[in-house]
Each structure stands twice: as structure tokens, then as C-alpha cells.
Amino acid sequence: MIANDILDLARKLKLRIATAESCTGGMVAVALTDIPGSSDVMDRGFVTYSNAAKVEMLGVSTDTLIAHGAVSEQVAGEMAEGALSRSGADLSVAITGIAGPGGSEHKPEGRVCFGLARKGLKTFTETKEFGAPGRSEVRRISRDHALELLHRSLS
Template sequence: MADLTGLARDLVLQMTRAGKMVATAESCTGGMIAAAITDIPGSSAVLDRGFVTYSNEAKEDMIGVSVATLQAHGAVSRETAIEMAEGALARSRADLAVSVTGVAGPDGGTVEKPVGLVHMALARRNGPTQHTELRFGDLGRAHIREATVEKALQALIAAG
């Protein structure tokens, strides 16, 4: 798989040079994006905070995802990912916030939302929020989570 350490190092270096901070809002990765960033020395200048919002209640309480969104679209949806990223940005000092919510498996998949489906959003202060739908397939839980971390780090680097 990817060199997550290298990606995280590139992100920390880029954001440090730009004087920018990031926040994460994670469901299916359970804090792995923030952990990858904090593995790098100097990351305290870059990572403002990470929200692990695994349950719907955590999404609501910690980052303001609306009950109506969760009821209408579910936790694994474009709408929820966008609200997660925007909520993390609003509740932090970050310039960029990335969110991920998905079905890592091995259970929980449906025809509409199969194992390997991940919704990712990137919110920018004073800029548009972007959404990306990722479909990794049923690669296994560890690989889906690692691939999600890779895509999130890449998105932060591209946005920075």
C-alpha cells in the first residue's frame, strides 16, 4: 500500500511552510488520519485537532451533523461527510478539515452502500467544500481503512 509516513511528512512540511493548520473528522478510520499526521515530528504546528465521531451521536454532539441529515441520508453519505468536514472546520482553528465516513467491513454493507464505500469531504476556510466518493471494493477492513487514510492525506496536500 501507500507510504503513509511519507505522505504525512509531505503534508506537515507543506502546511508548516504555508502556516496552515488542519483538522480531521473521522468515522471509519477511527483517528488513523490524525495518528498518521502526529507520527511526524513538528506536527503540532499543523494539526489543530482530530474528531473521532464513530457513532451518530458523536457526529451530532461533537461536530454538529444534523439529525435530519443522518435520518434522511445515513452516516455513510455525501451529505454527512460534508457536514462532518464543515463542522470540524467550524469547531477548530484549522484552515482545512477533512472528513471520512464509510463501510470498512467485513459487515455492514448493503447493495446501495457496499463494503469499501467511503465518502470524503474537504472543507476550506473561505472556500468551497469538496466531496469525493471512494469505492475500494471489499479489500478487507485494514486495507480499506489504510487506503482511506492515503486518500485523505493526498486530498489535504492537494488543497494546501
């Protein structure tokens, strides 16, 4: 299971992990903390569903939110960086997206932005278009992709 591998790799590298999640509502943190002994790697998870929570808990700039919207690589990057600066973690992953149903012409259902921050390295961001397979599936795919990002960053 990928979550086990992430924890093992982080242990070997002596790194702690934080998550910053919006549309997944903590699913990445759950995947990691479902494993016994994860407390030696998992520092904390931030569930920042509202814009206010992103600002208050992670320090996301209101200017960034106004200019780009919550579902943007800019916000995902600031979420990941905020999770690092407001925790004891060395590595963080962030997710913000439109799980559905619905969306708009400019931000369709299934658009999810990710951020990955690691102390001493440049923050990575990307956008994935998962389409409209339904809310539960977008959330599941997003969780799995975030876990893959963590795994790749540790390998």
C-alpha cells in the first residue's frame, strides 16, 4: 500500500509530513493515520474548506484568492507552504479543487490543484483535470494523486 511506503520512506529520511486539504476534507491525512505507528511521521492535517480557513489556518493571501480563486495552483502552493510554516513538518501536500457536482465554464468539475512543499526545495504545483466521474470519485482520485506526489518526493 502506498501509504505504508510513504511512512517507511519518511522514517528513513527522518521527515515529518503535514497535509492541507480542501475538497478532500482530510482524506489524505486519514490514509496516512489509518496505519498504526504513523504518529512518528505524520505531524498534522489542516482541513481548510473555506477561503477564510485557508487564510486563517495556512496564511494564504487574500490577494491570491481574489486574483486566482481558491481552485488555483497559486493557492495550492500557498497552502502547502503554509502547512510547512505552521507545523513541525518537513514535507507537505495540499489539495484544492472542484469535486462537484457542478463547476463553471472557467473551473469545471474535476479540476483539482495540488501543491507539494519540502523544506529547502522549490514548491511544486500542478493542476489535474479528472473530469466529472462524480464527487466521491473525484475526491478518491485526488487523495490517491496526492499520495503519489508524496511518494515520488520521498523516492
